[in-house]
Amino acid sequence: MKKLCTADQMHHMDQTAMYGKYKIAPVVLMENAGHAVVEKAKDLIISWHNKRVIVFCGKGNNGGDGFVIARHILAEGARVFVYVLGKDASYSTEANYHLQTLYAMAEEGSCVIENYAEGNEDNQQLHQRLKETDIIVDAIVGTGFHGQLHNPATFLVRCINDAAKNGKIKVIAVDIPTGVNTDTGEISGNGEEHTGEPIYADMTVTFGALKRGMQFYPGKKCCGSIVWDPIGMPVSLLRNREQNAAYLLETADIERVLCSRAPDSHKGTHGTIAVVSGSRDMIGAPLMTCRGAMRAGAGKIFLRVPEQTASYCIGKLPEIMVRGIGSGSEFSENDVFQILEEAKKWTVIAIGPGMGKNSKTKTFIQEVIRNTTCPIVIDADALNLIHSEKEFISPYGKRIIMTPHLAEFSRLSGVSIAEVKKDVIEAAKHFVHEWNVTLVLKGAPTVIVSSDAQTVYVNPTGNAGMAAGGMGDVLTGMIAAFAAHDGMPDLCAAACSGVFIHGAAGDYCYNKYGPYGYSPCEVADAIPRVIKALEIAGDTASEDRNLFGMMESI
């Protein structure tokens, strides 16, 4: 997994590298950062040779990286214009050091430097150069961005985006696109004239650690492809666990927790999953949950539905065992006894998909939670029914996984969707502090928080073709099956495995069928292929375990 850092965490990492025990000279770290951009950008632009490049350098250290970039690409044969937004004296020692070198080179005629401090602009010339350029480097603002962009950054960013609209000019962002909030992915600009839009880059080369804001929309849309470089940071700083840690999941993390099956295992080894759900109007939902559980390798699956819906379910999935409970079309407290009689034999319960909104069903859910001891995955209608039951749920939280989408989460937490989207990680952590459950907050991307609220995982897989009814129902069954998987360390690992593989199965369908229109059942049916790709990835010695490349060949 890769660390996802905030601006404060990045600042702390930089400070420790330079002024803590490692004593890396600041000018060296900046040199490494600038040089990393020059090298990594070649994946996009192939070569700097003979390219016309404009490097926009802001007033902070992000601008300092820009000075280094300008020097290196000159040596590679680019024709370079450098726009300097700060005054010499206001730069940090290391940025100024690199700027002075560049001045010396400009004096020899190697490059053109424009001092773009206020009152010193020739915008006509700038527009002409933007028309003629091949590449733009955005070193205007990095992790130091706060609030809304102000001039001259606002004006320059608009000029850059306008120039690059035709797709012929490549925009490379240094560390993070200007105008993207490092912590949250919020962007500058709210449509009013005095606020500015962010940079829309083709590639972002980021230093030391990935930034959280690059994984969340709308910031993610500004980054283009994201490339990470360690810039010579000591390995302990790259890998140490931050307080308030967040990680981006990777193939190897899932492959590690999803151990291969013991060759002498049997169906009893792989969990007995009970899907207790459904109601008259929504009986497809629990069937999709069962399909998710089946394809994720559950040993045995029992579907328990209200009696009046059972005849529809029987035979729909021959692999599962169906029984009608009670006499109605929705679960009620009268049905608890019958469920609890069986529940002792169940490894995991999945509850909620298609369960309806009847208040009698709420009592049923609470009694099932109160009187069982196994892990329970709570989704969909069950989440809506218990939305006001924080005090009831939290004592059982250690064995509960909740899987709300944003609207369900908003109802549960009492926080508006707009507010949640401003800082998804913080909203998710705050919720877990209060409810004590393992949380799967579904969306683009999905965020998983362990029940101790200590660690946040962000999922990289999945695509917008998965925005279709029933996809979440499949995920619920998958998480239930993985919670029962032999050797699974804990519920959080099961939740991460379910979410990652569910998204990867969606990505497989995207490639096989097209960007949308594939069904939740097709996603479920792709799960074994993803697991096969994970096994191959595990056997591959290569550092670059590219799951998706492997799925192509399966």
Ligand SMILES: NC(=O)C1=CN([C@@H]2O[C@H](COP(=O)(O)OP(=O)(O)OC[C@H]3O[C@@H](n4cnc5c(N)ncnc54)[C@H](OP(=O)(O)O)[C@@H]3O)[C@@H](O)[C@H]2O)[C@@H](O)CC1
């Ligand atoms: N040794 C290190 O630390 C290393 C750091 N590195 C690099 O340093 C970067 C962090 O540098 P940093 O901390 O100087 O902040 P930075 O991103 O340049 O922004 C500050 C400037 O932006 C301006 N600004 C802010 N908000 C604004 C707004 N809304 N609208 C307009 N302007 C705004 C703000 O001006 P102000 O608003 O204060 O007038 C100030 O001038 C990091 O991303 C990485 O690239 C690498 O070299 C590796 C080693």
Ligand SMILES: Nc1ncnc2c1ncn2[C@@H]1O[C@H](COP(=O)(O)OP(=O)(O)O)[C@@H](O)[C@H]1O
């Ligand atoms: N744009 C997207 N990018 C990635 N994943 C998505 C996207 N849209 C939806 N998904 C995934 O699809 C699933 C949808 O679940 P949910 O909204 O609960 O559907 P339902 O309730 O209809 O079953 C979630 O796992 C979500 O993360």
Ligand SMILES: [K+]
């Ligand atoms: K930048």
